[in-house]
Amino acid sequence: MLRIARHSPATARRTPRRLLAATAAFLSLSFAGAALPHSVAAATEPTGGPVPAAPTSPQVPAGVTAGVAVFDRQTGTFTEQLDPAATFRSASVVKLLIALDFLWNRRPDTLPIADRTRLDAMLRSSQDAAANHYWSTYGGPAIVERMVTRLGLADTAPPPAGHEGYWGYTAMSARDTVRTYRHVLESAPAPVRDFVMERLRQSTRCASDSFDQHFGIAAAFDRPWAVKQGWSGRYAKGNCGPVSTTAADGIGAPAPASPGAGDAGVDLSRPALHTTGAVGAGDRSIVAVLTLHQDGTSYGKAYTDLGRLTRSLNVPGGTAPKGKWYGTWGQDVAVRKDPAVGDNLLTRLPAGVEVLVGCQKKGQLVSVPPYTNDWWAYLPQYGGYVTNIYISHPDDQLPDVPLCTSQK
Secondary structure (H helix, E strand, O other): OOOOOOOOOOOOOOOHHHHHHHHHHHHHOOOOOOOOOOOOOOOOOOOOOEOOOOOOOOOOOOOOEEEEEEEEOOOOEEEEEEOOOOEEEOHHHHHHHHHHHHOOOOOHHHOOHHHHHHHHHHHHOOOHHHHHHHHHHOOOHHHHHHHHHHHOOOOOEOOOOOOOOOHHHOEEEHHHHHHHHHHHHHHOOHHHHHHHHHHHHOOOOEOOOOOEOOOOHHHHOOOOEEEEEEEEOOOOOEOOOOOOOOOEOOOOOOOOOOOOEOOOOOEOOOOEEEEEEEEOHHHOEEEEEEEEOOOOOOHHHHHHHHHHHHHOOOOOOOOOOOOEEEOEOOOOOEEEOOOOOOOOEEEEOOOOOOEEEOEEEEEEEEEEOOEEEEEEEEEOOOOEEEEHHHEOOOOOOOOOOOEOOOOO
16 A cells, blocks of 8 residues: 555566567567556566465465464464564554544444544545544554553554654554454443454455455465455555556655664565455454565565465364365456456456465356467455456466366
């Protein structure tokens, strides 16, 4: 999201000869509706197979710094803890504190329509304008200070000196994030609990800045889940939604000059991506995974690395979705309602992201020279299809993915 807002693979199995031909094709040809990469530099070559599940947990990908906490509310114990007190810039996770502060002495059913609308957009679609409104109206850093006292947070702190206007620079840890969710679920008045959790359960795939926010928890587990995500960094533009061009920038308004760490030792520069929320029936497990990535990491790679880490965790009550995880390659790859090119665009994938393939079927023959293929992969989490050309596997038909039923 906006900076003011927040804000291994295997060797490629395509031959160098095919890669050279593909490179020439990308530079000289266009394929209407097939979501060709905009440039060769932005494209990621196929990895050549499904992504295996990690055998133990937690599995932190190379180059990733993580703070992890998973709390089982049924047993009252943590099932995962990895640097749970380490602080990260919160990005949009702090919107939970902003919402709770505003609702502290207010009943949701008595709120003016304007506030209900703002809170809805801030919690469901991570709208930055709504957070900016509450931050500027109700004291900015004082919001964080009040919530630290009210919830007994140990590691949370307002943005460092000189950055008071940047609410996404609030410092938070995984264990404080768990404590925040425990307050919502176990201590907050029932109307507040229900108001907040209902909106987190209705998280939109596309955030208000056109970034795909259904990573981490939202991709690793079947519903029921409720999530508040966060992202901050110089990522490429967001491309989520049924639009043909990118719609939002990962940088947004210029951030203050602050290379490296803030006053409290919180890194303000490396790309951040966080997934937090509740998983399972009765919100059994609270999950907080806060991550930083190497400079220059693309949104798709950060999305993938966070996904692998989240899938490796022991989350009681969580159910892994059925299907095979595959890498993709290319930029602005289209997900379509039907296995055919046309006026049926659902969204576009972050460049190079891993996707869950549920089944496959034959559809329209697609040609992206030197590749031609009439097999399409169904992505159950998106409710649509991508041509198998962009799935990272050398075969036209994926060998370990079942055929789709006629209903899909």
